[in-house]
Amino acid sequence: MSKELEESHHRPSKKRKKGRGTMADRFFPNEMPDFVEETEGAAATGSSLTRLLSLPYPKLSDKLLKAGLDLKEKIVMETWIRTGQRVTDYTLYTGALGTAFLLFKSYQVTKNQRDLSLCAEIIKACDTASKGLPNRFVTFICGRAGVCALGAVVSVHLQDKDMANHYLTSFNEITMPSTVPNELLYGRAGYLWACSFLNKHIGKDTIHPDKMGPLVKEIIRDGRRLSNEGRSPLMYEWHGKKYWGAAHGLTGIMHVLMDIELKQDEKEDVKGTLNYMIQNRFPSGNYPSSEGSSDDRLVHWCHGAPGVSLTMAKAYEVFKEDRFLHAASNAAEVVWNRGLLKRVGICHGISGNAYTFLSLYRQTANKEYLYRAKAFTCFLLDRGIELIAEGILHSGDRPFSLFEGQAGMAYLFLDMANPAESGFPGYEL
Numbered sequence: 489m490s491k492e493l494e495e496s497h498h499r500p501s502k503k504r505k506k507g508r509g510t511m512a513d514r515f516f517p518n519e520m521p522d523f524v525e526e527t528e529g530a531a532a533t534g535s536s537l538t539r540l541l542s543l544p545y546p547k548l549s550d551k552l553l554k555a556g557l558d559l560k561e562k563i564v565m566e567t568w569i570r571t572g573q574r575v576t577d578y579t580l581y582t583g584a585l586g587t588a589f590l591l592f593k594s595y596q597v598t599k600n601q602r603d604l605s606l607c608a609e610i611i612k613a614c615d616t617a618s619k620g621l622p623n624r625f626v627t628f629i630c631g632r633a634g635v636c637a638l639g640a641v642v643s644v645h646l647q648d649k650d651m652a653n654h655y656l657t658s659f660n661e662i663t664m665p666s667t668v669p670n671e672l673l674y675g676r677a678g679y680l681w682a683c684s685f686l687n688k689h690i691g692k693d694t695i696h697p698d699k700m701g702p703l704v705k706e707i708i709r710d711g712r713r714l715s716n717e718g719r720s721p722l723m724y725e726w727h728g729k730k731y732w733g734a735a736h737g738l739t740g741i742m743h744v745l746m747d748i749e750l751k752q753d754e755k756e757d758v759k760g761t762l763n764y765m766i767q768n769r770f771p772s773g774n775y776p777s778s779e780g781s782s783d784d785r786l787v788h789w790c791h792g793a794p795g796v797s798l799t800m801a802k803a804y805e806v807f808k809e810d811r812f813l814h815a816a817s818n819a820a821e822v823v824w825n826r827g828l829l830k831r832v833g834i835c836h837g838i839s840g841n842a843y844t845f846l847s848l849y850r851q852t853a854n855k856e857y858l859y860r861a862k863a864f865t866c867f868l869l870d871r872g873i874e875l876i877a878e879g880i881l882h883s884g885d886r887p888f889s890l891f892e893g894q895a896g897m898a899y900l901f902l903d904m905a906n907p908a909e910s911g912f913p914g915y916e917l
């Protein structure tokens with residue numbers, strides 16, 4: 489498997505151009521102040537960015553909501569209206585389901601029924617486009633589980649029982665090929681995340697533990713099989729490489745397991761694996777993208793500190809042990825210094841990295857984290873569209889997609905309008 493795959497895209501089959509670049513090419517130096525106090529009344533001086541950062545939160549929240557809703561309209565236009573409502577890529581990651589997920593977020597924030605209806609219409613087209621395809625693609629982010637799970641939840645909000653039943657039946661008909669990997673993007677963990685999503689939004693045991701249990705068992709069994717004696721209790725492989733990140737590796741798999749009720753010995757293995765990662769991180773505080781790698785470059789959700797930080801914050805919430813909070817906070821420091829990426833998306837861009845601080849803010853109520861989330865978000869609000877137009881900030885091959893493109897930025901703006909309800913799409917339940 490090529491090194492470039494690690495860099496940004498996450499497809500096993502396509503060869504990509506070389507583009508490693510130097511560290512300085514990868515991110516903007518973060519020259520934003522360590523903290524800016526919010527001021528009431530008289531207009532603050534300084535750059536437009538500083539003025540945004542000093543706005544009282546309700547005022548900024550209004551601005552972000554408006555920008556998020558405007559951008560959502562643009563995303564719908566580019567990915568749905570202009571394409572003649574034809575679905576060529578149905579996935580949440582780069583396709584039409586990402587637009588539907590953005591519309592669902594918008595509905596959650598504003599309760600606008602038009603967003604919900606349009607969301608249902610797009611999911612229906614995704615359902616048709618993904619039906620009958622080879623069952624290799626089974627996850628929430630890159631497969632049919634996402635279509636059926638989101639379809640069911642949206643149908644419940646529309647109070648359409650028949651449609652909800654249709655999607656739940658379709659969800660239950662998804663079968664797991666024996667060769668499926670364990671990771672979040674293409675594997676068992678990504679299917680389990682969809683189960684937890686249904687149980688959260690529709691009700692406990694919507695997907696019965698009897699259905700999830702065997703998959704959890706397989707994940708634990710495979711992880712123990714690759715575990716290296718005395719080191720990490722669990723380890724996994726994708727295309728011959730032992731990845732650590734959220735998309736293909738340990739981080740994402742541990743994250744999903746923490747949303748599920750585990751047996752005591754399984755819990756201990758999850759904790760042990762997270763501890764192993766903390767002990768073997770780079771001296772810089774960043775995390776390797778794969779086992780044994782000494783290449784301290786990537787500060788992405790998919791590979792590196794941002795994804796790990798979200799998962800360590802989750803571990804703190806679940807296990808209530810301070811060392812996980814410290815790990816999350818140390819990883820967030822790396823994101824603050826090296827995470828203002830020259831990409832816009834949530835998978836490996838500024839929008840996704842902002843969630844690092846949001847998640848710590850939700851855990852700690854420390855306003856310094858909210859400030860840092862604000863700083864990354866306001867950087868995009870202030871300069872994002874201009875930098876994209878200048879070709880300095882990249883939005884991938886699918887510039888309006890949720891995971892690589894501007895839909896991710898729109899999603900972040902809407903989440904920042906109400907940080908208490910925020911969550912990294914497809915990762916934080």
Ligand SMILES: [Zn+2]
Binds near residue numbers: 497498788
């Ligand atoms: Zn990525």
